[in-house]
Amino acid sequence: DSLKLVNMLKESIKKHEITNEVEVVVTGCFGFCEKGPILKVYPDNVFYITVKPEDAEEIITEHVIKGRKVERLLYVEPNTKKRLEGQKSIPFYKKQIRIALRNCGFINPEDINEYIAADGYQALAKCLTEMSPDEVIDTVVQSGLRGRGGGGYPTGLKWKYTRQNQSDEKYIICNADEGDPGAFMDRSILEGDPHSVLEAMAIAGYAIGAQYGYIYIRAEYPLAINRLEIAIKQARKLGLLGENIFSTGFNFDIGLRYGAGAFVCGEETALIHSVEGKRGEPSSKPPFPAQRGVWDKPSCVNNVETFANISPIFLKGPAWFKSIGTEKSPGTKVFALAGKVNNVGLVEVPMGITLREVIYDIGGGIKNNKKFKAVQTGGPSGGCITKENLDIPIDYESLNSIGSMMGSGGMIVMDEDNCMVDIAKFYLEFTKDESCGKCTPCRIGNTRMLEILEKITKGNGTEQDLKDLVELGDVIKDTSLCGLGQTSPNPVLSTLHYFQDEYLAHVKDKH
Ligand code: SF4
CATH class of the missing domain: 3.40.50.11540 (NADH-ubiquinone oxidoreductase 51kDa subunit)
Incomplete structure (x- = not known):
């Protein structure tokens, strides 16, 4: 849609013979994926969301030529229902500080x-x-x-x-x-x-x-x-x-x-x-x-x-740089915010911000007013974080202290409908497939862990299987050669720690 939109904007500019005055510039990602394609009109600094190719003609004739904003393409603030025209006034951007992403959505990356x-x-x-x-x-x-x-x-x-x-x-x-x-x-x-x-x-x-x-x-x-x-x-x-x-x-x-x-x-x-x-x-x-x-x-x-x-x-x-973020983790971190959150997208936040601020203030809360269950940071190497820890500041040390990790920036939000055993199984399937096979604990250990998880999700597991998962996970972490194996049991171990009742429900279902 974005490329079609670009072409239709160019056609409209040509049709109205304003090619000397108006230019269409293709930029990188604005981060607000949920509301894309996004278009900004300069010098007015007006931020249009969910723009469709067929909106091109109206934007050119109404806004660019006549100076009248296209109200229906402005962001609507969910609580006040007010239409906001500036990027910085939109809640998704308010708490963000863009250092690494400073030029994304601002310059033409090919020039x-x-x-x-x-x-x-x-x-x-x-x-x-x-x-x-x-x-x-x-x-x-x-x-x-x-x-x-x-x-x-x-x-x-x-x-x-x-x-x-x-x-x-x-x-x-x-x-x-x-x-x-x-x-x-x-x-x-x-x-x-x-x-x-x-x-x-x-x-x-x-x-x-x-x-x-x-x-x-x-x-x-x-x-x-x-x-x-x-x-x-x-x-x-x-x-x-x-x-x-x-x-x-x-x-x-x-x-x-x-x-x-x-x-x-x-x-x-x-x-x-x-x-x-x-x-x-x-x-x-x-x-x-x-x-x-x-x-x-x-x-x-x-x-x-x-x-x-x-x-x-x-x-x-x-x-x-040191004045932003926390003492031990200065600066910002970019996260790919995904899962059951209203504003899916790419966010750059100062270190020390809480997960609650990222999920609720920037992410707009949980989709369809469902209840928050957990958030996974650190991807397949990380762990899940529950509502009790939503107010801890995001930095390297505090995420480690609650059994997760910063990782490269994946942040996947789960709601009450997600089964945490399935989530753990998904990540373990990924790491098992991606193990290079060089060392035994990772190659064989992750395969055995996955077999146990499959047994549990099919309703054939026992409480001894849960104990075996912990023991095996600890051995894999301690004895694998590289970071992949050393962290691969984390999603299983952290869900077992925080959501043991869900594992037990699978086990008990059978009996
Ligand atoms: Fe390969 Fe690293 Fe897994 Fe060992 S821990 S098998 S080196 S991916």
Whole structure:
């Protein structure tokens, strides 16, 4: 519908002979997926929702030519029934702070000039011309930025350790192998603002002493790949990638590598093997990628969202970044809000916000006025969070403390109709399928756990099976080689902890 809408807007503009005055600009995602397609009219800053291709003519004749807003396409505030015309006045956006998504829905991602006009490549210029690599690393350390791929490791320290390892070659790697079911944060950033990632990779390259970067992206993201290819070409043409950037003698270029859909390739050692053309299997650490990464050279692996935070830290300062979020988890986090919530979409919120605010104030509450049951964060590696914990602040430590995790940003809301045993089974089926099979606890253990769950859901389970699930889950967590196995039992263990009655109901049904 969005592409049809673009074509019909262009036809209407042509028909009314206003092509010299009005331009249609295609942007990346606005985040408010529930109300898409979205169209904004500038300079009036009017935000139209659920626009259909057949609305194009009315928008051009009424709004653009006659200056009268198309009221029926404005957002209606659910409580007051007032129509709101500005993006920021809409409850979905009110509590959001957009740093990583700052340009998504704002610039044309296929035009480097629009990125430059939005202060793009200024941070790179500042780093290369005014700062030493150590000062660049210090700035990232001071900002407190932590890896947004899930682990939450301090980004500045990762850069520092990679810099400390002497080598004739080093590499920057962007992990764009987003694989959690329902998660599309990285995809939206790459589709909506690819230069923000390229610029940050060049800054990281300068900081650690690398001249080349790889973006490892899933082949299932063709639009993101296309926009990255365009962005890399445009940046090279303007001398922002390649040799002697800003006449400083610094050389840095970027190439793409495609993932073939294996979830485990999001794990950094598996990813590195895959970049090298080997089978995408994890290996034990140490050595860490900062010591021996791609082609056995020191490598720094950061996720897309982490990179998207870098440039604003240099333009606005680490103190500004630290002033947002919590003391131990500064900044914001992007979540893909999905499931039984009214406003499904992509949200960027300050760390420390509560789950209740995200689900009710931003997400608009539970669909069809049903009761909230649980929310799953961290995808197949995370756990479910119940209503008793809705008011805890979202940050790395507090989510871990209640048996879940931040993960890369999947957030799936469940209502009273969801069976938590089925949810746990869904995630376990996913991880069992995605296990690379290298180590026994994950390969065999997850298969056995799934068999027990299937037995339970068919009504043939016993209470001993529930005890076996816990025991097996604990062993898999303790003995698996990589993060996939070490976290795969989490959805089962956390639902068993919080919703044991639902498991028992399945077991009791039989008797
Ligand atoms: Fe492979 Fe699972 Fe072992 Fe990781 S834990 S290496 S995914 S078998």
